[in-house]
Amino acid sequence: MRILVVNVNTTDSMTKTIGEQAMAAAAPGTEIVALTPAFGADSVEGNYESHLAAIAVMETVRAYPEPYDAVIQAGYGEHGREGLQEILDVPVVDITEAAAATAQFLGRSYSVVTTLDRAVPLIEDRLLLAGLSARCASVRASGMAVLDLERDPDAAVEAIVDEAVRAVQQDRAEVICLGCGGMAGLTERVVERTGVPVVDGVAAAVTIAESLVRLGLKTSKVRTFAPPRPKQFRAWPMAV
Amino acid sequence: MRILVVNVNTTDSMTKTIGEQAMAAAAPGTEIVALTPAFGADSVEGNYESHLAAIAVMETVRAYPEPYDAVIQAGYGEHGREGLQEILDVPVVDITEAAAATAQFLGRSYSVVTTLDRAVPLIEDRLLLAGLSARCASVRASGMAVLDLERDPDAAVEAIVDEAVRAVQQDRAEVICLGCGGMAGLTERVVERTGVPVVDGVAAAVTIAESLVRLGLKTSKVRTFAPPRPKQFRAWPMAV
Amino acid sequence: MRILVVNVNTTDSMTKTIGEQAMAAAAPGTEIVALTPAFGADSVEGNYESHLAAIAVMETVRAYPEPYDAVIQAGYGEHGREGLQEILDVPVVDITEAAAATAQFLGRSYSVVTTLDRAVPLIEDRLLLAGLSARCASVRASGMAVLDLERDPDAAVEAIVDEAVRAVQQDRAEVICLGCGGMAGLTERVVERTGVPVVDGVAAAVTIAESLVRLGLKTSKVRTFAPPRPKQFRAWPMAV
Amino acid sequence: MRILVVNVNTTDSMTKTIGEQAMAAAAPGTEIVALTPAFGADSVEGNYESHLAAIAVMETVRAYPEPYDAVIQAGYGEHGREGLQEILDVPVVDITEAAAATAQFLGRSYSVVTTLDRAVPLIEDRLLLAGLSARCASVRASGMAVLDLERDPDAAVEAIVDEAVRAVQQDRAEVICLGCGGMAGLTERVVERTGVPVVDGVAAAVTIAESLVRLGLKTSKVRTFAPPRPKQFRAWPMAV
Amino acid sequence: MRILVVNVNTTDSMTKTIGEQAMAAAAPGTEIVALTPAFGADSVEGNYESHLAAIAVMETVRAYPEPYDAVIQAGYGEHGREGLQEILDVPVVDITEAAAATAQFLGRSYSVVTTLDRAVPLIEDRLLLAGLSARCASVRASGMAVLDLERDPDAAVEAIVDEAVRAVQQDRAEVICLGCGGMAGLTERVVERTGVPVVDGVAAAVTIAESLVRLGLKTSKVRTFAPPRPKQFRAWPMAV
Amino acid sequence: MRILVVNVNTTDSMTKTIGEQAMAAAAPGTEIVALTPAFGADSVEGNYESHLAAIAVMETVRAYPEPYDAVIQAGYGEHGREGLQEILDVPVVDITEAAAATAQFLGRSYSVVTTLDRAVPLIEDRLLLAGLSARCASVRASGMAVLDLERDPDAAVEAIVDEAVRAVQQDRAEVICLGCGGMAGLTERVVERTGVPVVDGVAAAVTIAESLVRLGLKTSKVRTFAPPRPKQFRAWPMAV
Incomplete structure (x- = not known):
């Protein structure tokens, strides 16, 4: 495969x-x-x-x-x-959806911890459209940009772990989805500090x-995801 | 302006x-x-x-x-x-949002009538994200593609008007939003057949x-729509 | 007009x-x-x-x-x-509805700031019935009555501005609707302190x-807002 | 009492x-x-x-x-x-609320059957504001006005019973709330034809x-239903 | 009866x-x-x-x-x-449902105060399934187990009363449902401290x-609560 | 494993x-x-x-x-x-939850087709509690009991397939979850007749x-699913 x-x-x-x-x-x-x-x-x-x-x-x-x-x-x-x-x-x-769907099998509610505040609405919109927001306790931002993560990884990890702890204690999350790139040791630190399962997307x-x-399952093609209809494209060489 | x-x-x-x-x-x-x-x-x-x-x-x-x-x-x-x-x-x-927000001032619920069935989920998603779906009675498709509209405008208009009538009678819509391009006489026909206000987006x-x-109002820039952060772009000459 | x-x-x-x-x-x-x-x-x-x-x-x-x-x-x-x-x-x-519908075009969520706490449920009910509550972040009260506004306008303005700031920071509102009468300078102060658009109803x-x-649009008369049926009135000289 | x-x-x-x-x-x-x-x-x-x-x-x-x-x-x-x-x-x-709250103890969902179509939105709004709409299967109208009830009671009863049957069969209601005045034998007829409990408001x-x-319980006075504040009234002799 | x-x-x-x-x-x-x-x-x-x-x-x-x-x-x-x-x-x-349905007649929203944190999701689930969660402001736990209640009733009562006060002040509850067994004086203490009606389930x-x-009303038997179908039971002597 | x-x-x-x-x-x-x-x-x-x-x-x-x-x-x-x-x-x-969570990755909405009408509310309740009902188009019953399935498998399969077709055409389901036991050829028949993916729970x-x-993930133990507290059991020899 x-x-x-x-x-x-x-x-x-x-x-x-x-x-x-x-x-x-x-x-x-x-x-x-x-x-x-x-x-x-x-x-x-x-x-x-x-x-x-x-x-x-x-x-x-x-x-x-x-x-x-x-x-x-x-x-x-x-x-x-x-x-x-x-x-x-x-x-x-x-x-985003994979993490949420997985988290729902592990606890009654989950939170997503991400980097910048401006990513929060984007994530919330994805979860809403995917029908995965009913058990989402919160989407929280650490305030760290991607570059911050590289510049000062220790501070970044700490900020993210702190938000995860708040999600568990204040928002009653029972599982954490990490909505940010793979920092060394991040998952382990969140597990250790929160005591809850952590899902990597x-x-x-x-x-x-x-x-x-x-299971031999493919995307349904009856309506929403039916193949594109034939079109004429202007100034877009990559089109089918 | x-x-x-x-x-x-x-x-x-x-x-x-x-x-x-x-x-x-x-x-x-x-x-x-x-x-x-x-x-x-x-x-x-x-x-x-x-x-x-x-x-x-x-x-x-x-x-x-x-x-x-x-x-x-x-x-x-x-x-x-x-x-x-x-x-x-x-x-x-x-x-899409302008039509729905306007329709809500005219009646207790509205329906959108559009062309192809595959457009329905796209419209529903926009309304959901925009917070405008609570009073949406239905999004209905006439089954007519854009080309059909040009090829046989009379049949197309008839198909659309029929869906509008169903929206009013079966889905209890009190206003119709037309989710398809400007065909001559379409609005008048829908008003005439349904007796309800018709909103053009x-x-x-x-x-x-x-x-x-x-009113001097502009897009809020505090979070969701804050200006893009500076980026390096690859193979995309149009970027800022 | x-x-x-x-x-x-x-x-x-x-x-x-x-x-x-x-x-x-x-x-x-x-x-x-x-x-x-x-x-x-x-x-x-x-x-x-x-x-x-x-x-x-x-x-x-x-x-x-x-x-x-x-x-x-x-x-x-x-x-x-x-x-x-x-x-x-x-x-x-x-x-109330005009302000909310307008605010929704300016940001992802809005809050209403009003005078007394007892007005909050009335406003929430209007927004719920109007289908405008999905993107309402909060309805907040300053605790100031109308008479307070006249008696000590500076304190009143300050209390209202403080609630607007809380709405933006704690409730994640991106637009503020002012749910209270026209106090001199109120809008400007809220804009200045919060940095978000402020809508006057x-x-x-x-x-x-x-x-x-x-646009030539009128209230739909098919069901909810059909004209009143003829009635006999007792002791109400103003009736039709 | x-x-x-x-x-x-x-x-x-x-x-x-x-x-x-x-x-x-x-x-x-x-x-x-x-x-x-x-x-x-x-x-x-x-x-x-x-x-x-x-x-x-x-x-x-x-x-x-x-x-x-x-x-x-x-x-x-x-x-x-x-x-x-x-x-x-x-x-x-x-x-309206008493009937719904009672019906919820008797079955998983209930429908309201009322007289005129224009009453439906009013009833739906009351149930929504009262927090009683989650298990409301439908509000249906028989199309009979109050005067019709008196003029041709047999036809009126029949129309109402027919809607109740539709509510049970099509909307999956398990209880019927009668949203119309006391017609002789109405409850019995609905019970007989639908086989479900019928609640009179x-x-x-x-x-x-x-x-x-x-139980010694009274309306809460902390916020929404606090006593009216003292007011000056114009041209309304009945005010407090 | x-x-x-x-x-x-x-x-x-x-x-x-x-x-x-x-x-x-x-x-x-x-x-x-x-x-x-x-x-x-x-x-x-x-x-x-x-x-x-x-x-x-x-x-x-x-x-x-x-x-x-x-x-x-x-x-x-x-x-x-x-x-x-x-x-x-x-x-x-x-x-649980009786308390909530009763509370809804007394104020615009209610909170449940219970003993252990782990009971909160169970109560929330019951209210959700019963269609009674729309006006539930919160379900709060005092952190006291049943045994704590007996061991140190004064501390237990105090912890519960404190949560009830938080429910009224922070969650805007207007009525309190007590989700824990009958401790002497508990209801009176909560009424006294919160000023809101308290419902005992x-x-x-x-x-x-x-x-x-x-009213002669019985459980609807048309679908959800139809009598059990005849079964063969293994190793369960109590079955019908 | x-x-x-x-x-x-x-x-x-x-x-x-x-x-x-x-x-x-x-x-x-x-x-x-x-x-x-x-x-x-x-x-x-x-x-x-x-x-x-x-x-x-x-x-x-x-x-x-x-x-x-x-x-x-x-x-x-x-x-x-x-x-x-x-x-x-x-x-x-x-x-039930596994099928729904899987279906959500394959299409925008799914329906469950089950045997008896009385199973529908049970399935709906599970999906609601699991946070998986937002994209559930319908739960439909074929009216066939388990014994019917064995007694007349052809008729049973046909009844189930018919409901699946209705789910796709009338309820706009894009994926079918089969909520009934493994009948030979059932999945293939539903796929063939509906053209949509079919998920077996x-x-x-x-x-x-x-x-x-x-992935090394286990059930979260912080609140809802914390281990049972020690208890004394009466007349239940199987308890821990």
Whole structure:
């Protein structure tokens, strides 16, 4: 089984990290192909870059030679999953939704802890549209940008762990979804300080994609995700 | 006052029609500038084209020389309004939301009647995210594609009017929002057959944009729509 | 175009203030007629006075000679809008709903800041019935009564501004609707301290009423707001 | 124990019927006082009359000499209950809410069957505000006006029974609340044809009022229903 | 009229207390029969014991000789009410739901104050399933276990009263439902400190059960609570 | 990895079928142990049997010797999952929830098709409590009992397939969850007739359980599913 894991930003080192996270979660026999979008921003922290990423991810996947069995969109709270489901037959899994759906099996409510405050509405919108917000206790931001994470990882981890603790104590979360990139030791620190299970979106998405493939399930094509109708495109060389 | 009205597809004749609808609704002294996206599909009837339109509309607006006072995104149920609000300071009005917000002042519930069945989920998602779905009685499709509208306008109008009648009688809608392009006589026919007010999204959006400008109101910049953070872009010459 | 703006209390000086607010927002060519109810309380701060105001506003409008093009009910969180829509054909706009509908175009969520705590449930009920509560972050009270506003305007303004700041910081509001009468400088102070757009209900209602009139839209008469059926009235000389 | 049961219209014969229904449900030792409003319409079938009834019921109760132990507002889907709770200390029970709250103990969902279609939104609004709509399967209208009930009672009963059957079969209601005046044999016919329990609002309200009194419970006065603040009234001789 | 009041735990002294509470609320002529389950835990503070109690209560009621007119399940937030409604024709009232339904007639919102934090989700689930959560302001735990209540009643009462005050001040509750067993003076202390009405679930359930019986209403048998279908049971001697 | 798959009824042949379904879905290296409850009904079609099954499943699991890595409760719409989560540390997966969570990755909405009408509310309640009802289009019953399935499998399959078609066409479901036991060829027939993906709960649950185990995730123990507190049990020899 081959799964494409598509980063939403153009930072190759992050694609590599995501690919490694995916591989660590993958079953024996699963091949992970980590892709960087052909165009876009070096990090996605708002709607403009996220909308650009949406189409970049679609075109990048479409340019990749078949066969593959599933696609994972590896951005937290980003636009575009519906488009991937429309242009592909194989299952598509968004890591925001994968984390939430997994968390719901582990406790009565979950919180997402992310980086910047401005990411919170994007994540909330994804969960609402995906029908996964009823048991979402909160989406919390640590106030740390992606660059902060690299510049002062200790402070960043601490800020994130603090929000996780608040989510458990004040918002009554029973599970934490980490809505930010793979920092060394982050998961362990959150588990240790909160005592609750911590779900990583990439890992969760890999197991869900594998499961769908193994069960022979594909995206429904009857209405919302029916293949695109034929169109004439102007000034967009990448179109089908 | 100058308002940009941006079509979501690349069919110039539709841009022209939309511009005329906007002008018909505009107050004296309002200048309407109708724009066709620099790239994209000739009609938008699904997520792939809609995601492409989202970024195309943003780049087209950004390439347009200031000053202008407000921007209208003239596509029914399309992605991208959040991005426009983020990159601009002036008010941004989506016609799907403008029609619904206007309809709510006219009756206890409203229905949207649109073309293809596959547009229904896109419209429902926009209304849900905009907080406008509580009084939405239904979103109904006539099954007619845009090309059908041109090929056999009489049959198309009839199919749309029939759905509007069903919305009023079966779904208890008290107002109809027309979620499809300007066909001659369509509004009149729906009013005549249903006896309820019919709201056109483009016209509604123009008056809302004018009102926001006149009241001196602009998009809030504290969180969700704060300006994009500085980024490095790869292979995307249009970025800021 | 002539718009009736009806105060809900019998204090003529407040009617005058409301009329001036309305005129300041009106387009050239719009005539504003500010009306004081023929009977009722000098201020409305609870259900008893509000129910009395509901019928007083209706009778006052009905006694006013036609023609007029729209009616605005200028009380925050008051009963009665449904009745006006029923007895009139022209559009009816409630300022509570006008402010909320306008705020939703400016940010992802809004809060209302009002005077007394007891007004909060009345406002929440209006927003719920109007289908405008999904994006309402909070309704907050400053604890100041109308008389307090006149007695110590500086303290009143300060209390209101403080609640607006809490709404933005704690409740994550991105827009503020002011649910209390026109105090000098209030809007400016809230904008200055919070950095978010502030919507005044009277001004918003005027532009919405003008827009509906210009678009030729009237209240739907198919069900909820069908004209009253003929009745025999006892001891109520004002009835139709 | 003395309970005031207040009709919402000025038809004395209906007050008498309501009083008899109440007495039939009352416990030994409960005194029922049926009151007709001092002013208002001979039947209430819309917002205008309902708003008039709201204030008429309040003034009628206030003019009635104490002591009494509870008040029942005996109109289906009418405005005004909040005002009564505000001006009184004793418990106030609305028959729409009493029927729904009672029905919820008897089955998983309930429907209301009422007379005219225009009453449906009024009833739905009351249930929504009262927090009783989650298990409401539907509110259905038979299309019969109050006068129809008297003119052709057999046809009226048949129309109502037919709607009740549809509620059970199509909407999956497990209990029926009758939202229309006491027609001879109506309850029995609905029970017979549907096989589900049928709740009469007046009877339910009497037992709830009695229960609250016996338990020593009164309306909470901390916020929403705190007593009215002192006011100056113009041209309203009945004010406190 | 004979009402069975069934404790959910096997502590006979608690059954006695519950029986006395029920008798204090009962009308003259109502016979209260307090039952202890034939098997189960000495206190129910979690799902395991609650599921055991669910079946124990059912079998205990079934083993009790008819006639009786109604059954009350006297555990706060426990499983099993649906099963009782299924196996019995007479009305079944759960005290969690009885308290909430009663509270809704007394104020705009209510909070439940209970003992252990782990009971909160159980109570929330019951209210959600019963359609009674729309006006629930909060469910709060004092952190006191049942044994704490006996060991240090003064501290326990104080902890509970403190949570009730927080519910009124922070969560805007207007009524308090006590979700914990009868401690001497508890109700009075909460009323005194909060100034809001306090509802005891057992007392509320008795009056509701009496009312349903007096009105001749029984559980609907059309779908959800239709009698069990005939089955073969293995290793369960108590089955029908 | 060893997964216990626990039937909810005492029919050994059904346990065998369920075990085979589970094995067909399991990854290489996963050992499936199918268990029949130690006591209970031969089929579960209502609340009484379901409550009995809840405690029977718990005791059966507890009596089974460790080690095992996850537990699946293989009944559609049954009580008891919360209790299993409380008494165990390993992940617990309910097949109703597993099917729904899986379906949500394949289409915008899903329907459940089950056997008897009386199972519908039980399934709806499970989905509501699990936070999985926002995208549930409908739960539909074919009217076929379990015994009918065996007696006339062709008619049963046809009735179920017909409901699935209605779910897709009338309720706009894009995925079907089969809420009834494994009939030969059922899945294929539904796929063939509806053209949408069909999810089997047992298979979905196996892959979810495997995924949780592989990711090292266990049930959160901070609040709702904290281990039971020590209790004294009366007449229940199976208690801990």
